[in-house]
Amino acid sequence: MLAFVVRRLLATVPVLAMVAVFVFLMLRLTPGDPAAVIAGDNAMPDQVEAIRQKLGLDEPIVTQFFIWIGKALQGDFGESFFFKKTVAELIAQRIEPTVALAIVTLLLSVAIAVPLGVIAAYRQDSWVDRTVMAFSVMGFSVPVFVIGYLLIYVFAIQLGVLPVQGYRPIGQGLWPFFERLILPSFTLSVVFVALIARITRASMLEVMNEDYIRTARAKGLPERTVLLRHGLRNAAVPIVTVIGIGLAVLIGGVVVTESVYGIPGLGRLTIDAVLGRDYPTIQAVILLFSFAYVLINLAIDLIYVLLDPRIRY
Amino acid sequence: MSFVRSLGLAAAGAALALGAGFAAAPAAAQQKTLKVVMHSDLKILDPIWTTAYIVRNHGYLVYDTLFAMDEKLELKPQMVERYSVSPDNLTYTFTLRDGLEWHDGTPVTSEDCIASIKRWGARDSMGQKLMTFTKEMKAVDAKTFQLVLNEPYGLVIMSLGKPSSNVPFMMPKRVADGNPMEQLSDTTGSGPFVFKKDEWKPGEKQVWVKNPKYKPRSEPASGMAGGKVAHLDRVEWLWIADHQSAINALLAGEIDMMETPPHDLLKVIEKDKNVKLVNTNPLGNQYTFRFNWTHPPFDKAAIRRAALVAFNQKDFLDAVIGDPKYYRVCKAMFVCDTPNETMAGMDGIYDSRFEDSKRMLKEAGYDGTPVLLMHSTDLHVLTNLAPVAKSLLERGGFNVNMVSMDWQTLVARRTKKELPAQGGWNAFLTSWVAADILNPVMAGFFNSGCDKAMFGWPCDERMEKLRDDYSRETDAAKQKALVAQVQARAMEIGTHANLGQWYQPIAMRTNIEGMLTAPVPVFWNIVKK
Numbered sequence: 060m061l062a063f064v065v066r067r068l069l070a071t072v073p074v075l076a077m078v079a080v081f082v083f084l085m086l087r088l089t090p091g092d093p094a095a096v097i098a099g100d101n102a103m104p105d106q107v108e109a110i111r112q113k114l115g116l117d118e119p120i121v122t123q124f125f126i127w128i129g130k131a132l133q134g135d136f137g138e139s140f141f142f143k144k145t146v147a148e149l150i151a152q153r154i155e156p157t158v159a160l161a162i163v164t165l166l167l168s169v170a171i172a173v174p175l176g177v178i179a180a181y182r183q184d185s186w187v188d189r190t191v192m193a194f195s196v197m198g199f200s201v202p203v204f205v206i207g208y209l210l211i212y213v214f215a216i217q218l219g220v221l222p223v224q225g226y227r228p229i230g231q232g233l234w235p236f237f238e239r240l241i242l243p244s245f246t247l248s249v250v251f252v253a254l255i256a257r258i259t260r261a262s263m264l265e266v267m268n269e270d271y272i273r274t275a276r277a278k279g280l281p282e283r284t285v286l287l288r289h290g291l292r293n294a295a296v297p298i299v300t301v302i303g304i305g306l307a308v309l310i311g312g313v314v315v316t317e318s319v320y321g322i323p324g325l326g327r328l329t330i331d332a333v334l335g336r337d338y339p340t341i342q343a344v345i346l347l348f349s350f351a352y353v354l355i356n357l358a359i360d361l362i363y364v365l366l367d368p369r370i371r372y
Numbered sequence: 373m374s375f376v377r378s379l380g381l382a383a384a385g386a387a388l389a390l391g392a393g394f395a396a397a398p399a400a401a402q403q404k405t406l407k408v409v410m411h412s413d414l415k416i417l418d419p420i421w422t423t424a425y426i427v428r429n430h431g432y433l434v435y436d437t438l439f440a441m442d443e444k445l446e447l448k449p450q451m452v453e454r455y456s457v458s459p460d461n462l463t464y465t466f467t468l469r470d471g472l473e474w475h476d477g478t479p480v481t482s483e484d485c486i487a488s489i490k491r492w493g494a495r496d497s498m499g500q501k502l503m504t505f506t507k508e509m510k511a512v513d514a515k516t517f518q519l520v521l522n523e524p525y526g527l528v529i530m531s532l533g534k535p536s537s538n539v540p541f542m543m544p545k546r547v548a549d550g551n552p553m554e555q556l557s558d559t560t561g562s563g564p565f566v567f568k569k570d571e572w573k574p575g576e577k578q579v580w581v582k583n584p585k586y587k588p589r590s591e592p593a594s595g596m597a598g599g600k601v602a603h604l605d606r607v608e609w610l611w612i613a614d615h616q617s618a619i620n621a622l623l624a625g626e627i628d629m630m631e632t633p634p635h636d637l638l639k640v641i642e643k644d645k646n647v648k649l650v651n652t653n654p655l656g657n658q659y660t661f662r663f664n665w666t667h668p669p670f671d672k673a674a675i676r677r678a679a680l681v682a683f684n685q686k687d688f689l690d691a692v693i694g695d696p697k698y699y700r701v702c703k704a705m706f707v708c709d710t711p712n713e714t715m716a717g718m719d720g721i722y723d724s725r726f727e728d729s730k731r732m733l734k735e736a737g738y739d740g741t742p743v744l745l746m747h748s749t750d751l752h753v754l755t756n757l758a759p760v761a762k763s764l765l766e767r768g769g770f771n772v773n774m775v776s777m778d779w780q781t782l783v784a785r786r787t788k789k790e791l792p793a794q795g796g797w798n799a800f801l802t803s804w805v806a807a808d809i810l811n812p813v814m815a816g817f818f819n820s821g822c823d824k825a826m827f828g829w830p831c832d833e834r835m836e837k838l839r840d841d842y843s844r845e846t847d848a849a850k851q852k853a854l855v856a857q858v859q860a861r862a863m864e865i866g867t868h869a870n871l872g873q874w875y876q877p878i879a880m881r882t883n884i885e886g887m888l889t890a891p892v893p894v895f896w897n898i899v900k901k
Contacts, residue, residue, distance in 0.1 A: 104826070
């Protein structure tokens with residue numbers, strides 16, 4: 060098991076190296092000039108050129124790459140072109156809201172979606188099943204920002220019970236923290252609930268036709284035990300897999316949700332960096348996302364072992 | 373301990389905590405904090421290093437200026453108590469006001485001001501021009517300094533009181549003495565507010581607090597000039613990138629002010645009785661079409677002029693701004709309602725005379741070379757301009773290839789001199805803040821110094837001679853005559869097209885009062901009731 064974990068962690072190195080090369084080249088091939096952005100609209104050409112030289116953007120791309128990768132290997136991702144701050148500082152400032160949003164969304168989604176999926180499977184073809192599936196289709200179809208604006212209009216503007224935007228660290232109090240995460244988490248969880256509920260239903264339907272379920276019922280076990288202990292546990296592997304895949308969707312959704320709700324997280328940092336062509340920041344954030352994704356996949360593989368003793372690495 | 377006793381203790385603790393909270397509440401309530409969503413996030417702190425307006429606006433909170441423009445567009449002393457000009461117009465002597473202090477408590481001195489002018493003069497185009505006329509700057513005493521010229525220059529005070537980017541802000545000598553090509557991180561100024569660097573969260577929030585040591589002038593505030601009295605204890609700029617979210621936050625009372633609500637959402641704001649729209653910049657902004665002189669078809673003056681004949685301002689303004697309340701058809705290139713307003717050279721221009729345009733193209737030998745028109749898609753105040761330009765140019769006989777891109781791509785591409793097919797361009801549209809284009813030296817698109825000119829690179833000796841004469845002229849009437857000649861020449865050779873003036877109202881809660889009428893949003897004089 061330990062050897063597996065070490066092997067998987069080592070495998071992240073070539074993955075991250077490829078991501079690094081890809082991101083670096085993509086950014087340099089994308090039109091746009093950070094020096095022109097920094098100089099401002101009224102800057103004369105010599106002002107832009109001076110900034111370009113200062114940032115080292117006049118160097119050949121290969122030279123720029125080796126300078127960047129050399130520093131990155133030492134854990135130095137450089138300084139943002141715009142802020143007089145290191146990229147590490149910027150990420151440290153922004154990571155908490157994104158992680159908080161992701162965790163609350165994940166917990167909310169699982170807490171809603173898994174019971175819905177189980178109930179839909181148990182009541183297959185009933186109105187409950189059809190309602191859950193209809194909600195699922197809607198969750199996939201309606202864009203995140205539309206849901207966001209609708210929730211803001213109802214709960215923040217019309218009812219005035221929740222704030223429109225912003226973020227408060229948990230250190231400033233539990234209610235201020237949750238108050239500002241309720242609407243964004245609900246917004247983001249809609250697509251996630253749709254995805255998990257659908258897979259839970261399908262997986263449960265498959266499991267509920269197995270012989271061991273019939274045996275459990277024949278033994279006279281209560282239906283709740285049959286469903287949760289024998290059914291859900293055996294259906295869990297695909298559900299956990301889809302939660303892992305869903306985290307990639309979550310990362311994409313975070314970017315939009317943070318914009319709609321004015322949350323100063325990594326998603327907003329990414330958008331601002333892309334619009335301003337802040338290369339060091341974009342590179343570091345994408346590497347961080349890639350690393351997180353690799354770790355999530357590793358964690359899912361390890362959870363398989365806990366859920367299904369037949370799986371061994 | 374019994375459950376009941378535990379509960380009692382817990383209740384007592386909670387009551388104490390609540391009590392403490394209520395006790396602290398009155399102190400917090402006395403703090404007047406203004407929460408604003410500006411047009412952009414503040415990423416850079418050095419207003420001399422960049423021309424970005426958001427950094428300029430930060431500069432006005434933190435720094436002070438030697439001169440400032442009042443509501444009537446007249447330049448008034450600000451940090452300067454008095455100044456004199458020698459009879460030969462070569463020596464300007466400035467005396468600073470008493471009691472000026474930097475945020476760190478040290479006095480503002482002549483040496484500080486000289487170092488600040490030098491740093492600004494190394495970066496800003498008007499500052500660079502002033503420096504070419506400057507023989508020396510010397511401190512007479514701690515509060516008096518002189519600027520000595522090589523030859524008379526008519527724009528000394530105009531330069532030092534320039535209201536928009538780059539503004540000649542005064543900084544301590546130890547800060548200003550650094551390499552002007554390096555971005556400053558020290559925000560020590562002598563302005564009415566102090567930047568709270570420890571609370572600066574890029575992409576989220578910037579904070580300024582009232583400078584208790586600031587000594588405002590005794591005159592009432594007017595435009596950028598007069599007494600800068602800070603009634604607010606704290607100014608917070610919150611960055612909400614999404615316009616709709618920012619408006620929602622304003623309607624819900626989570627913020628007090630939004631600097632640039634998009635015109636298509638103004639109706640939503642107008643319906644709410646707790647929010648008002650105020651136009652604090654009556655000069656507004658000017659839409660501009662820029663020609664690239666280096667490639668066909670706009671390498672010929674006659675073809676550029678045909679485009680000017682094909683355009684009309686109303687179509688552009690209707691397409692982007694919509695509500696006539698927020699725009700003005702105005703052909704004056706140096707902005708209507710300013711001392712330099714003139715209609716010289718405008719006969720037959722901007723009237724969409726398509727048949728005349730076609731005839732002019734034929735006479736100029738236009739061979740159908742497509743105009744590569746760059747269309748920016750992500751800034752709401754610019755997005756609809758290019759399609760209108762394409763339509764009008766095509767109706768005027770041009771062949772147009774409109775290429776869509778985001779603004780930052782456009783900003784990078786417009787610096788390229790390559791052929792349009794190889795990554796270059798023929799034309800694009802942008803907008804200027806009127807305060808940046810009030811005279812021929814300040815307005816960058818009139819610079820016709822070939823490779824030294826702004827992108828588009830107009831090349832015209834006559835225009836440069838007129839601009840030079842303007843800058844040397846010290847007589848106001850003669851300056852105005854030269855402005856008319858510059859404008860007429862610009863229309864003759866086609867440096868760029870002025871596509872009309874537009875106004876950006878600021879949205880604010882009705883309890884916010886005292887916002888000054890000025891080309892830049894400033895935060896002194898504002899009262900939050």
